[in-house]
């Protein structure tokens with residue numbers, strides 16, 4: 001604990017990028033962090049140096065193995081990843097079916113990691129109101145909703161605010177917060193939309209991330225933005241957002257104690 005969920009009604013808005021870089025930033029501050037991939041694209045692991053040929057993951061055995069912590073891979077000194085893996089269609093459908101029909105399925109599979117002292121868990125979701133997002137609603141500590149600084153994202157904001165996205169408030173504990181990504185103050189529309197988000201969301205806006213070429217470059221090199229280009233605007237933005245997340249979930253910054261994960265996979 002805590003469990004932080006990164007989600008959005010929209011695809012391609014930076015959910016996976018932010019999940020990964022938030023994990024790196026929190027780990028740099030001394031926390032032990034686990035990232036979980038709920039997306040069949042299985043792309044989150046690529047941010048942590050896992051080779052593309054490494055198809056391991058938890059989904060293929062999720063309905064037969066009770067404790068999914070054995071599928072965790074160690075990515076860095078303080079960073080662990082639970083990849084979705086390359087499951088067969090049948091296994092994926094069994095996983096989704098279990099999520100939809102057994103309200104305790106996810107919590108049971110993740111109970112070791114969710115109860116691990118001091119571990120920060122970050123979950124990356126596919127776009128939209130997917131069953132996994134509904135299933136974590138009752139026990140997630142915080143939701144981060146990713147938006148782009150564009151009108152398409154803006155038009156989806158009422159869905160979240162009016163609880164139409166999942167049919168209920170996204171988060172029942174610390175609430176939902178927002179990150180506006182790919183903000184570009186040189187472009188009129190992006191600047192106007194960013195200002196609108198700022199005014200409308202107030203304290204619920206964790207921060208904005210500049211559109212920055214070093215983001216896809218860092219992703220391509222399988223490194224964090226902070227390590228790849230520490231003086232970039234995006235690295236600065238992510239660092240700031242990670243500090244706010246740490247404060248909201250009550251994670252101490254700078255004096256994290258080192259724990260050993262059980263069964264760290266590799």
Ligand SMILES: Nc1ncnc2c1ncn2[C@@H]1O[C@H](COP(=O)(O)OP(=O)(O)OP(=O)(O)O)[C@@H](O)[C@H]1O
Nearest residue numbers: 011012013014015016017127182210211212215216
């Ligand atoms: N701040 C940024 N500046 C420039 N490019 C960015 C930024 N954030 C993300 N990107 C790029 O945008 C693309 C989409 O990012 P990402 O895959 O993280 O989005 P996603 O929301 O997880 O997508 P999906 O819905 O497919 O899961 C990637 O190519 C990424 O490198």
Ligand SMILES: [Mg+2]
Nearest residue numbers: 015016039125
């Ligand atoms: Mg993604």
